[in-house]
Amino acid sequence: MKPPVFAYHDPRSVEEAVGLLGRLENTRLLAGGQSLMPMLNMRFVFPDHVIDLNRIETLAGIVQDAETIRIGAMTRQRDIADSALVRDRLPLLTEALAHVGHRQTRNRGTIGGSLCHLDPAAELVAAAANLDATIEIAGPDGVRTLSMAAFPRGFMTPAIEPDEMVTAVRMPLPQRGHGFSFMEFARRHGDFAIVSVAVLLVLAPDRRIARASITLGGVGAVPLRMVEAEALLVGHEPGAALFERAAETCRAIDALEDAQVPGWYRRQLAGVLMARALATARARAEGVST
């Protein structure tokens, strides 16, 4: 389990990195290395060139403007988890991060790396999708943005071209006082989830649901925004019966099926977790501590 032969590049700027991407064939970007390095060690991938982004200092950092928080692609998961700003304005992200791997992998793993690896079960992918994040992508013609909804092209395949790279993720700030919950079912703590769910609830002054975002991870090839369930909730008073009805939409999911986990079980887990997460989010929105 030793990495295969490759050529190594460690550019100092995004321009330099994009230049290398344009010039070289069969490249892989090395971010925190928590997914790529195991794949190299196990020789699941054989890149000719590895482009290490760890020496591009401008790629890390968390900044807030009027409506969003912008997190550089190379920001370590640990730094996001520790960020008071994120905890204050994007608590869903903080909660999701507690489920991401372990202390040692969060110390090194990055948000950009996790999003680009796009494992269907990855917590950050589900959280970003649920927060309506936009992805900043640098290429030969400059920077473009893509909504998280359009970011996955398919199973573990982001919609970025070979000469492009993700530089940041931008999360719109949900209204203060919103309710949120991130839950997952994994066989062991820190493992990738079998099913995860991210929920964000905004209550109107009349206590009705003004906004609902629900995303399931792990059940499909890409994170599933549960638009039907969201529509079902908006405009209604929150309650267990309503949440159960929302959760029932999970029965129709075309869930992933693999040797370890049958589809029926994923569907059931999805419904269970969704109802639970909605209840938690509601309690938080109503200021009840959970």
Next chain:
Amino acid sequence: MTSVAVGDETAMRRIGVTVNGTLQAGEVSVRLTLADFLRQDLKLTGTHLGCEHGVCGACTILLDGRAVRACLLLAVQVDGHSVTTVEGLAPSATVLHPLQEAFCAHHGLQCGFCTPGMLTTLVEFLKDCPDPSAEEVRVAISGNICRCTGYDSIVEATLSAAANMRDGS
């Protein structure tokens, strides 16, 4: 196989890294992992390899003070950085780090294979969280697999070390 031209920076690199306080320079193949660099080139074999795919935690070292998995880093990546391995924890040849003391006193190890990774992880953890609850300790080392002890004694050892370190400081 790609042939390597002499002086090809994309294939071989000279690196300089501070390991346990001493600057170590060497020429490495770019695909050499940090774990293998420490174990083979520097003969610091205390950093163990239990899986080489980032799950077991045996290879944990401190990179600029942070606990990371050495099997998931390339040696070239730590050029200019500072690394602490288990060999660098004890203050001297006769004195142990309080965590090492506590592991001995509380039977926190049997075969000792997971121990270096446990210790390095806990050194960082206790720096962040000097007065942890048992539950916090359990979460902190849930990414370190031990096949021998059943973990209980490791948690006990950690709590006792934390108390000693608080008293000592």
Next chain:
Amino acid sequence: MSKAVADAPPRLAPGKGRVLGQPVARLEDGPLVRGRGLFAADVNFPRQLAMRVVRSQIAHGRLVSLDTAEARALPGVVAVWTAAEVSDIPPIPFRATKVRGLEPYCQPILARERVRYVGEPIAVVFAEDAYIAEDAADLVVAEIDELPVVLDAAAEPAEFLPGNSTEPTIVRKEYGDVDAAFRAAHAVIELDLSVGRHSGVPMETRGAIARYVAAHDVLELHGTAKKQHWNRDEIARLLGRPPTGVHLFEGHVGGGFGVRGELYPEDLLVCLAAMRLDRPVKWIEDRREHLVATNHSRQQRHLIRGAVDADGRLLAIDDVFFHDQGAYVRTHGARVADLAAGMLPGPYRLPAYRVAGHFRLTNKTPAATYRAPGRFETTFVRERLMDAIAVRLDLDPIELRRRNLVTEAEMPHVRPVDTLGVDVVLDSGDYIGLMDQALAQFGWDAVQRDLTARRAAGDCVGAGLAFFVEKSGLGPSDGVRISIDATGGVELVSGAASVGQGMETALAQICAEALGVDYRRIRVVRGRTDRIEFGNGAHASRVTVMSGSATYHAALAVRGMALDTAAQLLQARPEDLAIEDGQVVRAAAPGVPLIALAEVARQMGPNSPLMRGRTPGLTAERWFYSEHMTYPYGVHLALVRIDRATGEVRVEKYLVANDVGRAVNPMMVEGQMVGGFAQGLGGALFEEFRYDERGQPLSTTFADYLIPTLSEMPAVDVLIAEDAPSPLNPLGVKGAGEGGTNAVGAAIAAAVDDALRRPGAIVSLPILPRTVRRHTEEPT
């Protein structure tokens, strides 16, 4: 004093000693906590080559061709071998079986015409470093014609080779009139139960480093474990060398658990290469290889029938089981099936018993022993049967066990059945007494009240228990040599080995107690064939019993010699003297040192006038022999909570109660219990080697083979009882290595049944959340 008493071998007085029985710190820990251990991968020699094994990716097929040209051409590659290059080396032999007819099923060191499991070695590459060796291994092209696979040991046997079926043997044992018992039974209970494939999976993978030292004409093998002397003899035989020209060395071992230290193809390949290529050769298994190449274990399916009378007393058990051996029969032969068959009756009075163990080959990784081999499986089966009987007769499961447990008065209890070639004689024990102690410590009655309340509140919670009998101290013999040098340092050379469990400390404690020295001054040498001529290694929980007893005798012998010499020097009578902390003292005045052991040892040197005409040295070697095993026993109690909606099982509380006869070091014994439990928990809920329908392994990384982490571990309570010292050895000890693992699957299964309120729901291990989910009602 009568002659008979005078000649009886000395027995250690019961109770705690100064150091024996005390939770003293381990001698092993110093280098280990500093990262200064010497594990297999830490061994290096100048000019060494790296070996990499090319493994079959196909579960069963005809090996048509192997193209190694590209691999050979890679710069840095020294050699590539296929079966043709090693055709003179016989397959791996057996060590531990008396079953005949298994020879055709032995594993060749490199596959010849057939491959039989994914992971089977088909070629080896030798290169300048591990990276290049792996590059080259990837370039070896194998052409394999796929053949149909056998994956279910309970299906009809197929052909292994022309003339040999995939069922080389059926392990049969029987006593009493089973058929009559079933005819007369008040009730007959039948169950179909399975245990999943899992194994030891130590944190250190295997490794082997061989070098040939031409100057001494010695072949050395490093990175070894467990069975150095037997392996040395076999390696010598297979390579055509005298055993004195082969030496095995043990450094630190990162966990054994049954799988490390057996003789595997890779051990022979590095030795052969070191000789033929005339350079040191190093092989370190990677984790993915480990999960397909190192012994698997456990997989069995049992069809068990129990006959009972109206009071629930067992009349007979009739069991048919299918043992999934995997692709070859390795060093253990049919040992696990034999142990399963012999140990199934456990702690109960059983008038009649019949078992047929179908020992069958499949296209999976070969299987052998793993901590509590044959017992983890059969305790699950037997205790499930006891629970089912209790339900059928509407009896409390504890009362049912009380009626059937062998009582203290019935000890020693001879069971007309053998295992490992020796008769099962339960040597000592107070089973019911221990069960009562355990129930009290667990707070069983309070737990039951609490469960009722929690169930009323909607929780899905339950408790269960399982009783077990272990075996330990497998003979036939072990020797220890103890010497005191002229500085008073003590060296203890043992033919046993260490697999990381603390045997050095345990032997040092025994030696220190008998000899009267500080245990920290004792240097324990183990796992080295160059230091002692014979040895039986470390397995089957034998070290403390066998080597511990030999240590005790050797230490007493050295003590006697020292006192005789001191008496001569001091003009005293030996019986008036004693040894305290390395000093000879008068027994009546223990605080006054008369002469140091160091001085006594000097006086016994070869040039000392005292020694003229005698063999010099303050040194003695003693052997301990044992015909019978000693049987530790215990009970496990579990409390579990189930998440009805997801099916997840959490163990909330657990107690391991185990009588070990005498605990040499209670801290280490407790460590064995808790660590053993964690492994049992893995087998009960998490760990499984799974295969797809073509025999492709699905558990090949630590992300798929789920070893419990701290988050999955409950608080474990331990009750170490010393109520029934073994009469079979001078220390009264019984092995403590396996009791923590033995009954975990059984106890958790019982607790899950209880939580589900569905007796008999759990029929297989591991208990998966989705299986449990099937048994819980629809979420509301």
